[in-house]
Amino acid sequence: MNIVEIQVSEEYKNERIDKFLSTVNNEWSRTQVQLWIKDGLVKVNDRLIKTNYKCQVDDNIVVEIPEPEALDVVAEEMDLDIYYEDQDVLVVNKPKGMVVHPAPGHMSGTLVNGLMAHCKDLSGINGVLRPGIVHRIDKDTSGLLMVAKNDMAHESLVQQLVDKTVTRRYKALVHGNIQHDHGTINAPIGRDKVDRQSMTVTNVSSREAVTHFHVIDRFEQYTFVECQLETGRTHQIRVHMKYIGYPLVGDPKYGPKKTLPIDGQALHAGILGFEHPRTKEYLEFEAPLPAEFLNVLEQIKNNR
Template sequence: MDVVTFQIEEAYDRERIDKVIAALNEEWSRSQVQQWLKDGLVTVDGKVVKANYKCSAGDEVTITLPEPEPLDVEPEEMILDIYYEDADVLVVNKPRGMVVHPAPGHMRGTLVNGLLAHCKDLSGINGVLRPGIVHRIDKDTSGLLMVAKNDMAHESLVNQLVHKTVTRKYKAIVHGVIPHDYGTIDAPIGRDKHDRQSMAVVEDGKEAVTHFRVLERFLDYTFIECQLETGRTHQIRVHMKYIGYPLAGDPKYGPKRTLPIDGQALHAGILGFRHPRTGEYLEFEAPLPQEFEQLLDLLRNNR
């Protein structure tokens, strides 16, 4: 079994332990964390605690991640745009329109299917449907993902995400002209109370912080770069909508009349992390996809 250890920060003082752990990693659901607590896999300062334990700043939390279930996802041969690979980690540039991992009713054609055919030796920590997956990006978002090829690498990369030391920068086109050059959105994200299929800024949501800077302004749109401090589901899409500048083409959070693009104009262009075995900092950059560049040309021509 693999182990993740961290200290409770001041921001989480007096919060329930299940809520704190679920907030650390977008791949861990609250119900999954509660099961770990029931199974005695979570300790605070060496003692097993229940889900309703109230954390104190400085508490040392240890999670013993359960053994993975046998894998039941079919490998599929596909062309993968791999930026880096060694015995421990792999960095891949996911195209727009590809789902990261299988789900019931959608078991084929995902990035995981392709990775299984390519590697055959992925970490099993996140279960049968998400082998090697440490973080994910939405189906219609393109860009870079880091993948763990063994459990040691997975544990290291998860800890880097928990401690907010992974560099994740995205390029996006949003509706409206943002007047200021830089900004930070610090607003908690959780399930939308009125639409359980969507996320929203909610009072009892998970901590979410997005930094952005303006790269270029157009007549009715702005080209921006966003840097994630946390990694919540749909974080950039929700945060930009929250401040009044939703992503162009976003079918869930944006206006219906928008630019000619199938899905949100969002690209995970820069990814940086410390190598799990060597500790060396690695950073990768994937250029904008062709259709994204075409949108920018269209906007520049319409100024």
């Protein structure tokens, strides 16, 4: 069981403890915190409290985080689009509509289910639900992912992500006509305080987020861009492009409702590069745009 200790600062005085804890750690949902409180896993100044407790300045909060429930992940035969594989790493092109790893209530049809049928040796650092998974892309984002087949490779790839040496370039189609050929968005991202399922640019309980972009092509109402991630926050490109006024076409969470005929955001992780954990050779892979994305581009080109 992992124990986390948190001190309450002046800005959170009189805030409900469940809201406070889900704000300071955006990995914790408010519902999850409430369950921990009811199970006696949260103490304030060495005393058990209720979910409606109002925080006071200098309160010492101790949270006992229970071990995740061990859930069996079933291997499922899938026709995976493997770009590279050796004894240490695997690079796969994830199709749009596929979830990367299982979660309670969604235990089949994920990339991990397919990987477990494809190869038996995946790193165990991320536990039973995420074997081999070093980084993720959203369900409706297509493109390349690196997978670790042992713990040595996993630790190396994660460190490269921390050191910002992994190349991750995405193609995106956005609403509006971006006038600048190049740009950098440096704006911290955290959990939206109103909608906990969404991320937003905020200075409260946020993490550094940097996205570079350049324009590939312009249309009357749209712009085709390539985005390069310097950091890897949840929904980063989707949130950043909305923040500067150019939301992704088809994005059901951050974009306008009236958009082009595409199922989910027009976003593709097309280029992935990293240093091989064992050989130290730099490897780079490129996956072409999926047919649906190409069809939408062709449609707006023909209407230009």
